[in-house]
Amino acid sequence: MTTSSAPILITGAGQRVGLHCTQRLLEDGHRVIFTYRSERPGVQALRDLGAIGVFADFSSEATILAFITELKTRTDSLRAIIHNASEWLEETPGGEAEAFTRMVNIHMLAPYLINLHCAELLQHSNPADIIHISDDVTRKGSSKHIGYCASKAGLDSLTLSFAARYAPAIKVNGIAPALLLFNPDDDAAYRAKALAKSALGIEPGSDVIYQSLRYLLDNPYVTGTTLTVNGGRHVK
Ligand SMILES: NC(=O)C1=CN([C@@H]2O[C@H](COP(=O)(O)OP(=O)(O)OC[C@H]3O[C@@H](n4cnc5c(N)ncnc54)[C@H](OP(=O)(O)O)[C@@H]3O)[C@@H](O)[C@H]2O)C=CC1
Numbered sequence: 001m002t003t004s005s006a007p008i009l010i011t012g013a014g015q016r017v018g019l020h021c022t023q024r025l026l027e028d029g030h031r032v033i034f035t036y037r038s039e040r041p042g043v044q045a046l047r048d049l050g051a052i053g054v055f056a057d058f059s060s061e062a063t064i065l066a067f068i069t070e071l072k073t074r075t076d077s078l079r080a081i082i083h084n085a086s087e088w089l090e091e092t093p094g095g096e097a098e099a100f101t102r103m104v105n106i107h108m109l110a111p112y113l114i115n116l117h118c119a120e121l122l123q124h125s126n127p128a129d130i131i132h133i134s135d136d137v138t139r140k141g142s143s144k145h146i147g148y149c150a151s152k153a154g155l156d157s158l159t160l161s162f163a164a165r166y167a168p169a170i171k172v173n174g175i176a177p178a179l180l181l182f183n184p185d186d187d188a189a190y191r192a193k194a195l196a197k198s199a200l201g202i203e204p205g206s207d208v209i210y211q212s213l214r215y216l217l218d219n220p221y222v223t224g225t226t227l228t229v230n231g232g233r234h235v236k
């Protein structure tokens with residue numbers, strides 16, 4: 001399989017899923033530009049592997065536009081754009097509106113503005129892809145992460161709209177995972193409860209997202225689709 005010389009852009013790749021997928025894409029022979037907000041060991045590890053790290057804070061229109069401007073000084077072409085950056089915030093007393101606004105900006109405004117302003121960078125790639133990392137929770141809602149779920153549902157809508165707008169030049173798809181990786185502070189009771197929610201009952205890790213990315217990048221006949229990667233939560 002020949003890989004395009006144009007780099008893949010992936011957001012929020014300093015840790016966890018984004019870090020793993022970036023490492024796998026580099027192993028596949030892709031060039032990668034990744035964004036980070038915090039300087040983490042994973043950021044330097046990716047630089048050491050030859051990836052280009054660009055600072056980005058997607059919490060406001062101004063900082064999103066500043067990133068787009070900086071990106072265009074680093075490349076004049078892209079093979080794909082993968083929107084992975086995310087915050088998973090619960091409703092907290094007095095902090096609801098601020099958290100809601102942050103997540104709408106990260107999960108909706110950033111993909112929206114980047115897709116609008118950076119589609120031109122994809123024009124010389126064939127195939128060209130935009131991939132939104134969403135969440136299976138949009139299927140039924142979430143009583144504990146109302147704003148998060150709503151913002152991810154908005155991202156699912158962007159998948160449909162941009163797929164229609166950019167076809168046939170650019171494929172636009174989503175991936176909707178359920179539990180992938182626990183967080184360090186998840187206790188045993190939470191872990192058991194989360195595992196019991198799916199038919200397959202496992203913590204799959206990040207590679208199931210890389211495998212989904214690989215499928216979407218390689219398949220010429222899929223657009224406007226959001227892949228469910230949830231261990232069978234919907235049949236439990
Ligand atoms: N982990 C899981 O089990 C699941 C994950 N998902 C989705 O999969 C994707 C990857 O998940 P995971 O790896 O756990 O994600 P993380 O929670 O680790 O977040 C990924 C990155 O997003 C970046 N980020 C957060 N806020 C901002 C911001 N305002 N501006 C720029 N970057 C920001 C962070 O960057 P930095 O560290 O540099 O600050 C962080 O490293 C996400 O979209 C998530 O919603 C969906 C379902 C389950």
Ligand SMILES: Nc1nc2c(c(=O)[nH]1)N=C([C@H](O)[C@@H](O)CO)CN2
Nearest residue numbers: 086087088135178179180181183194
């Ligand atoms: N940005 C993030 N989004 C999500 C995370 C995370 O750690 N960061 N984690 C989850 C949970 O694993 C959830 O799927 C468990 O039911 C959801 N989104």
